[in-house]
Structures are given as C-alpha cells and as structure tokens.
Amino acid sequence: xxxxxxxxxxxxxxxxxLAAATVLFPGVTFAAWKESGASFGSIQWKKTPCRFxxxxxxxxxxxxxxxxxxxxxxxxxxxxxxxxxxKGYHSVQALYxxxxxxxxxxxxxxxxxxxxxxxxxxxxAQKMKETIKKHGKDSVSIYGSGQWTIPDGYVASKLFKGCxxxxxxxxxxxxxxxxxxxxxxxxxxxxxxxxxxxxxxHADVFITWGNNMAEMHPVLFSRMVxxxxxxxxxxxxxxxxxxxxSSLASDKSILFKPQTDLAVANAICYEIIRNNWVNWxxxxxxxxxxxxxxxxxxxxxxxxxxxxxxxxxxxxxxxEFLKDYTPEKVxxxxxxxxxxxxxxxxxxGDPTKKVTSFWCMGMNQHTRGxxxxxxxxxxxxxxxxxxxxxxxxFSLTGQPSACGTVREVGTLTHKLPKGVVANKAHxxxxxxxxxxxxxxxxxxxxxxxxxxxxxxxRGDIRFMWIQVTNPMVTMPKLKRxxxxxxKDDRFIVVSDVYPTPTTDVADVILPAxxxxxxxxxxxxxxxxxxxxxxxxPPQGDAMCDTWQIIEVARxxxxxxxFPWSRETYIEDIWNEYTRFHEGAKHGMAPYKILKQxxxxxxxxxxxxxxxxxxxxxxxxxxxxxxxxxxxxPDHRARILLRPYEPAAESPDSEYNFWLNTGRxxxxxxxxxMTRRVPILNSAMPSAFVxxxxxxxxxxxxxxxxxxxxxxxxxxIVMDAVINGRGNPPRGMVFVPFFxxxxxINEVTLDAFCPMSKQPDYKKCAVKVxxx
Amino acid sequence: xxxxxxxxGKLIIVFAVCCLVIVVAISGLxxxxxxxxxxxxxxxxLIAATPEFDHKGSLAMDRYNRTPDAYITGSSSERTLxxxxxxxxxxxxxxxxxxxxxxxxxxxxxxxxxxxxxGFVAKWNRxxxxxxxxxxxxxxxxxxxxxxxxxxxxxQWESVLKPRLGQSQLPGSPPPFPHALQLxxxxxxxxxxxxxxxxxxxxxxxxxxxxxxxxxxxxxEPFSRDL
Numbered sequence: 001x002x003x004x005x006x007x008x009x010x011x012x013x014x015x016x017x018l019a020a021a022t023v024l025f026p027g028v029t030f031a032a033w034k035e036s037g038a039s040f041g042s043i044q045w046k047k048t049p050c051r052f053x054x055x056x057x058x059x060x061x062x063x064x065x066x067x068x069x070x071x072x073x074x075x076x077x078x079x080x081x082x083x084x085x086x087k088g089y090h091s092v093q094a095l096y097x098x099x100x101x102x103x104x105x106x107x108x109x110x111x112x113x114x115x116x117x118x119x120x121x122x123x124x125a126q127k128m129k130e131t132i133k134k135h136g137k138d139s140v141s142i143y144g145s146g147q148w149t150i151p152d153g154y155v156a157s158k159l160f161k162g163c164x165x166x167x168x169x170x171x172x173x174x175x176x177x178x179x180x181x182x183x184x185x186x187x188x189x190x191x192x193x194x195x196x197x198x199x200x201x202h203a204d205v206f207i208t209w210g211n212n213m214a215e216m217h218p219v220l221f222s223r224m225v226x227x228x229x230x231x232x233x234x235x236x237x238x239x240x241x242x243x244x245x246s247s248l249a250s251d252k253s254i255l256f257k258p259q260t261d262l263a264v265a266n267a268i269c270y271e272i273i274r275n276n277w278v279n280w281x282x283x284x285x286x287x288x289x290x291x292x293x294x295x296x297x298x299x300x301x302x303x304x305x306x307x308x309x310x311x312x313x314x315x316x317x318x319x320e321f322l323k324d325y326t327p328e329k330v331x332x333x334x335x336x337x338x339x340x341x342x343x344x345x346x347x348x349g350d351p352t353k354k355v356t357s358f359w360c361m362g363m364n365q366h367t368r369g370x371x372x373x374x375x376x377x378x379x380x381x382x383x384x385x386x387x388x389x390x391x392x393x394f395s396l397t398g399q400p401s402a403c404g405t406v407r408e409v410g411t412l413t414h415k416l417p418k419g420v421v422a423n424k425a426h427x428x429x430x431x432x433x434x435x436x437x438x439x440x441x442x443x444x445x446x447x448x449x450x451x452x453x454x455x456x457x458r459g460d461i462r463f464m465w466i467q468v469t470n471p472m473v474t475m476p477k478l479k480r481x482x483x484x485x486x487k488d489d490r491f492i493v494v495s496d497v498y499p500t501p502t503t504d505v506a507d508v509i510l511p512a513x514x515x516x517x518x519x520x521x522x523x524x525x526x527x528x529x530x531x532x533x534x535x536x537p538p539q540g541d542a543m544c545d546t547w548q549i550i551e552v553a554r555x556x557x558x559x560x561x562f563p564w565s566r567e568t569y570i571e572d573i574w575n576e577y578t579r580f581h582e583g584a585k586h587g588m589a590p591y592k593i594l595k596q597x598x599x600x601x602x603x604x605x606x607x608x609x610x611x612x613x614x615x616x617x618x619x620x621x622x623x624x625x626x627x628x629x630x631x632x633p634d635h636r637a638r639i640l641l642r643p644y645e646p647a648a649e650s651p652d653s654e655y656n657f658w659l660n661t662g663r664x665x666x667x668x669x670x671x672x673m674t675r676r677v678p679i680l681n682s683a684m685p686s687a688f689v690x691x692x693x694x695x696x697x698x699x700x701x702x703x704x705x706x707x708x709x710x711x712x713x714x715x716i717v718m719d720a721v722i723n724g725r726g727n728p729p730r731g732m733v734f735v736p737f738f739x740x741x742x743x744i745n746e747v748t749l750d751a752f753c754p755m756s757k758q759p760d761y762k763k764c765a766v767k768v769x770x771x
Numbered sequence: 772x773x774x775x776x777x778x779x780g781k782l783i784i785v786f787a788v789c790c791l792v793i794v795v796a797i798s799g800l801x802x803x804x805x806x807x808x809x810x811x812x813x814x815x816x817l818i819a820a821t822p823e824f825d826h827k828g829s830l831a832m833d834r835y836n837r838t839p840d841a842y843i844t845g846s847s848s849e850r851t852l853x854x855x856x857x858x859x860x861x862x863x864x865x866x867x868x869x870x871x872x873x874x875x876x877x878x879x880x881x882x883x884x885x886x887x888x889x890g891f892v893a894k895w896n897r898x899x900x901x902x903x904x905x906x907x908x909x910x911x912x913x914x915x916x917x918x919x920x921x922x923x924x925x926x927q928w929e930s931v932l933k934p935r936l937g938q939s940q941l942p943g944s945p946p947p948f949p950h951a952l953q954l955x956x957x958x959x960x961x962x963x964x965x966x967x968x969x970x971x972x973x974x975x976x977x978x979x980x981x982x983x984x985x986x987x988x989x990x991x992e993p994f995s996r997d998l
Contacts, residue, residue: 032856034929040862040949041988043931062861069930070861072953082953085912089865098925218912225908249909498924666915675923679860679867683915685923 054397056524102540146399183373189631202390210362277349404523457484835979
C-alpha cells in the first residue's frame, strides 16, 4: 500500500501488457465498444421481453438518445428475476448489423431494386388480387412465425381467414410446437401448460426429456441448479439421446435410443402400476382412458391425410396394453437398463416427492410427437402429480411468442383466435368480431406448413408472404422447397430485418421494424403476456409487420376491417383481439395493466393471474374443491394408449448413422440476428458435426477434419468436432442448424407426426465419410 | 450548497449508527437463521427475510469478513481499466472469458476454483479476478469464450462513454459508484485484492461497509420541495 496512485497505474500498464501477451488467445483481440459521446448517466431504462427464446425473460434496455446502448435483467420480472443469458445481455446489438434492411426492394428484370415502400406495398396488393382472380383464394398464403407479435398474427389471420377467406395461414411454430399443442388438446382439451416457472422453486425432482435446457433455456436451467444448491434434496435427471451441458450438470444422465422414449414412458407407467404407486383417488375422479389408431404413417408423401379416432377403454385394457412394456422388454428396445427405468418410475411414484418434467424439441420434433406428449402426461396423471406447485408436466417453447401468437391467436390453418374453423359457433364469433360475413370463413382447413410448401412447389399455391422467419434454412428436405419457391409464376414476399437465404429467393423484400422499434406483445411458455412500448425509431424505411399487413389489407379494399390509426393501432388491436378470450378460462389482462407490469399470466380473472390451472385452489374456472379438467366435456383428463412405433427412417447398412439436429447456446434459430452480435459470433462462428470419439477413430477422423454427411436427400461437408460441447453416442452425429453456410436441412427428412404435422428434425439416416 | 456540506462530526455519527445497525442486523440474522421457521412462527418470533434488502448489502460484508486483510490489501497491478473494458460490449455487460476454458463442466465448479475467491494462477501468471456473484452456478450461461475476432457482418454498435472515475463532490470526499449494483452487489470482490482492476482498487484501510460512504452517482436534478 505504499505506492502512489500514479506509480501504481504506471507499473500496471507495463505489467498488464506483459501479462496479456501470455494470457490471451493468440490472434484474438477484441476492442472495447465504440463510444457514442453520451454519458453513462444519459441512459434511460425501458422494459421489454427478450427478443429470443420462449422463456420470456424480462429485460431492461438502456437507451441513450435514439439508440439502445445496454441491457440489464428486469428484477421485477418473475421469469428471470434480473438474470439473463449471454444472448439476452447482448440482444440489443442484433439491431445494429451493418446490413440491416432499411429499404423495400422489388425484383425488376431479375434484379432486386430499391423502391419506396409504398410502391412495394402497392405491388403486393396488386399481385394478391391478380393471383386470387386467376387461381382462386386458396392460391395465396401467409407464412409467419412464433416471433410474430400478437398484433402481427392477429391482423394476418383477420386478413386471410376473415377477409380473403382462405385458411392458408401457417407459422413456423408448426415446426416447433405443434406436437405440444395436439398433445395438450388430446389429453386435456385445452392448450398450454397448467403450471408455471414457479414450479421450479417447489419441485424435488426434475426429469428433462430430450431437452438440453442448459443451452436452450439457460435462465430456467440455472434456476433449477440454484434450487438444488439451496434446498439440498433436489435432483435433476437428464433423459436424452445425446450427452450435453445439461447432462453434465445433472445428477444422473440416462441415454436412450432415438424414438424409444415412447417405450420408456409406457414402461414407467407399467412400473408405477406394478408397485401400486398409482394415486387411486386422483385416477378414479379425474381420469378417463382412451385408445386411438395405430400404425399411423409418416407423411412423407404429398396429400397425406390422417385423422385419429378415439375409443373409450377401461383400466383393464390399459393394464393389458402396458404388458408389452415391462422394463426388461423395453431395455431391449431402448438401450435403457431395466434398473434405470425402475429408478425413473420410483421418482415419479414416490408420494413424498414433487416431480416436474421438462421437454421441448426432443419430444415435439418427433414423428410420434403427439404420442410422446400424451405418454408423459399419462405418467403425471397416474400419480396425480399435476396442476399443483412443483408437480408439473411442463412443455417449454422455443420462440418468444409461439404461445402468445401462434397458439393463442391461432395462426394455423385449422384455427381461429377462439376455437377452430370447422366449428360453426367459432366461425360466427370470429365473423362478428371481425365484422365480416360468416360465409367468408372457410370451414375447411387447407395446408399445414410442410404441405403448404409442397403446394407451392406443385403450383396449387402461387403467392406466399413470409414474415419474421427464414424457411430457406429451416424447412426439412430443403432442396425440394427451395426449388419450388424459385419456380416461375411463384410470387414470394419476405419481410425481414436482415438478408437471409429466404430474402435471396424473394420477389419483394419489405424492411421490418425489429422488436423494440415498434410496440408489441409476446406470450411466453407459462401463459404470460408481455407488452413493450416502442423504444427506438425504426431504421430507414423499416415498417412494423402489423402495419405492413394493414397497408396491404387497405389496398385490397378492406379499410372497414382495418380502421386503426398509426398512433393507437396496437392498443386497438389488443382490445379487439381479447374479446375472443373473454371469460374465466382464458381472460386476458387489459392493455393498461400489461403496459405497467413485466408480464401478466392468463387466465386473468377479476384482477388476478392464474398460476396453476385445473386446480380449484388456484384457478377460478375450476369447479369443486380439487382438480377439474374442464377442457374435456366429462371434466376428466385422458390417459391415452399410445404404443411405441419406429422412426420414419432408421440407420441401415448404407446410411448407418442417426442424424440429430438442434441449437447451441450462442445462436438463436437460424442465426440471422445472433450472428450479427460480435461476441456471439466470435464464441460460435460456424456450425460443425459432433462425432463420438470411437466412431471418429473408426472413420480415421480427428478434430477439425472435414467430413461429408449424406442422406438420401442431399449432403454437406463440414468440420468434425470430437469431445466438443456435446457428445453423441456411437452411431449418431449432431449438427446445429444456425449456420446458413452449412445447411443441414439439405440432408434431413420431411417426415412428420401425422397428428400434429410437425416434422422430425432429430432422426434420419445418414452416412459419414472422411473427405 | 452549505447544507450539503457534511461535517466530520456528522460523518462520525452516521458511521456509528451504521455500525450499530449492521452489528444488530448480523447478530439477528445469525440467530434467526438457526431457528426452525415452523417453530419460530408458532412462538411468535419474527422471521428475518433472506438478506436481499439494501441491494444485498450483506454480500460485501460477508466477503470482507472471510477475506484476510493481507489479501484485501494485496496488489498486483496486473489488470487495468482498459483491459477490463476491452472484454465488454457496454458498461455492465458480462465480460467474455479471455482464456481457453479447460475441461468440461456442467455446474461450473471449474470456474469457481479460481474465480470464487481469487488467488495466483501459475498457468496464466496472473491473479484471478473474483466474481461478485458466486451464487450463480452456470457461468457459461452468460460468459462465453471467443475463438475468433472476425465478425459475420460488420457491426454499427456503439454505446455510451465509459463511466468517469472519481466524480467526488468535494476534493477528497468518497467517490460515488458509477455503475448499477445488480449482480455486482459485492463491492469487495472487484475492488480489493491483487486480482482487482488497478484504477478502481480500494485505496484506504480495509473496510466492508462500503455503502456507508460510497453512494450511487448523484442524480443531476437538484432537490427542490414539491410545493
């Protein structure tokens, strides 16, 4: 302490230069940020949900002048309580990539030319009218996203379903959450989780099903880990097909062969019954048993159709059904030891333990995605561990408003904001609120996402407007759908914030106002609606997606249905939309309250949020004293008899590896935003293929070697990673899909769950060769 | 202005009161934390909340109590403010990891080995900086390790000026702290010891009740009675 401050700093400079030379990576130097000249004290903090995943963390964005300059976690938001992940902390940097789209562009003589945005909007309206006139109303379509804000999805549905009269409205959430939705609908009759994130603070056991939460839902994962440390008796079990960061942080990691989660879930139920861990009181009063069709196909052919038919069965039929799933039999199918199956069953079965199951894409992107959702609910229903704090089968969402927009507004071909197009009463309600003749709303659904892109390829659809998503990276069996889009006489409009492989095939590009450059709402995984005000001005001519649709609707002659002013349209749309959800089962909070709070959960009844549904203690819509599964006419949740059936394509002697695809912590989906964030790109600059060390040795591949991955659809060449962040078992390779330079979806298969129509990105057969 | 000028006498009184409050609070916390909550409720004993109040002010004190004075006053002059900011994208962003991450960790005990309480790391020939939030276990949720400095696309990102040091209201008066406290409530972690950034290191006798003298940067609006 005898140095003066000046000496201290002088020696510090010398020492640190020396030390830095020995410490840092060779060749990697990062400069501090460019300074704007404004002082730290000029920062104003504004609340918003995060732009990225379905967790729905509350952020405080620091604004100085008309730029976002910093981020803090919102301590008032119960989702994340002030903590974010590395994507959230750097989210605002995604606004400032140098190639932001700020001008509308139109293809003229094969070249994209900048035009005033009004000219582009004129052209879109004109093309839509022409196409409808020439090819009928079902030849125009809109393809949106779980990143659509609630008003975006609402006006899209109103224009296409209400005004034009076509059910050609789909969203990328079909690729992401459809199995979860159909799982909820078939078991409970109502969509979205009954529990909430607070379950994490009550559960004693967490079982994650095919779910790498440490990378995909990091804020929720670290909350589980913090609970384990604080409460001592908490266990986390990772049940997965590949070892990940989540496996390492869990107390036990159990690996299963792809697709066999179906068999293991049934085996767990078999064990629960054999040991008499059944909660009889719950089962007798709140559960019914049903059997559906089996051997239901995979949807790989055009015009594939499937409709399930349920038949009521009794307890004995269920017991009989489970006889095929003894732990010993299932060990042979799944590769999970009978002892581990019994262990999992004992955790679910122990009456003293509260159990929460988490899952996301592993269970949803599955050719039997609906079934595996049903089967995990079966487990929770058998032991009555549901709809109470800590007892929670919890389906996580991947996108910030997959729930809020796609599921609640219903931007899917068969849906309406309340109910389905096939239901007359639902059509009448929609026609009344939308102020359109009820005959406008077509009672027949048209195309789900994969079939919609097939229809575009075939020519049944001629016009597609794509907003907030990047299907030319994400569609499975990509080549077919890219070729389809490029065909003559197809007209593609893309609204986005950056150039992507999808804007590359567009005839019109509309520059979109991104996230906090406009006002909006998202809805997260736990039924929480989150409002943010416009915090920044849009860049250049960029326009809010909602307003783009309103402008086109007015040009098509629907001024009456889209009357709102630029100043208040978001509030006006909210007030109109929430009329669909009035009542105790789905009441939404008023605009004023959403504006004040960091998210509000629905059902919002008499000024109160509902944390746990179907439990009279917490849910005002539930009748009686205990549980009330009011989504079904008999007020009972359903245990569904769903067998194990194999994957659409499994490894054989030629294509001898499983291909599994997914995400990484640093990048969100196709990386069109996160790759423009310097630190995220620098930590994860390109995609790779993970190979098990023994497979790599057999192939003669070492870290960094190039390998070729081929399937019956296509192939890519990329760098191998051995013992990287994740480690697949022998016979499987894993490739993340964020990198447009390595389009793994050239290789994947467009097989889907016949019930949910959600493709399976986790399983197809490939061969792997050293290049 | 005259009313704003604190006298030495006032300071001593404030210090004494703070000490008293802290001693009472700490002894209280110890007693309550040893009491079974159920039994306590029945007997009507008050239950102290978790020590979340006052921006988790107890964290700095706890760290101070368990860190030897020799470490707190130890100096290395290895880390400068420039280096500190070169790891960040704006004031307060989570810094990246400037060294290769060795081994694979689920819960990042690996990081905690060096960054929980600091010390000299022979491999890097430096003192490890101490995390102000050791209760956070999944370090790589927020801190990532770059492998390249090439951008995918050039960025137009800019942020505000780095906070100015000093900013004392009077010559020699304690400088206010120019940053938010969220996740950085534990002052001692970053402002003391040989891993601390030289320019912002504690320059006086070791103390753990930092916020009795240091306060947030004062609001620029002068006080006026709202009549």
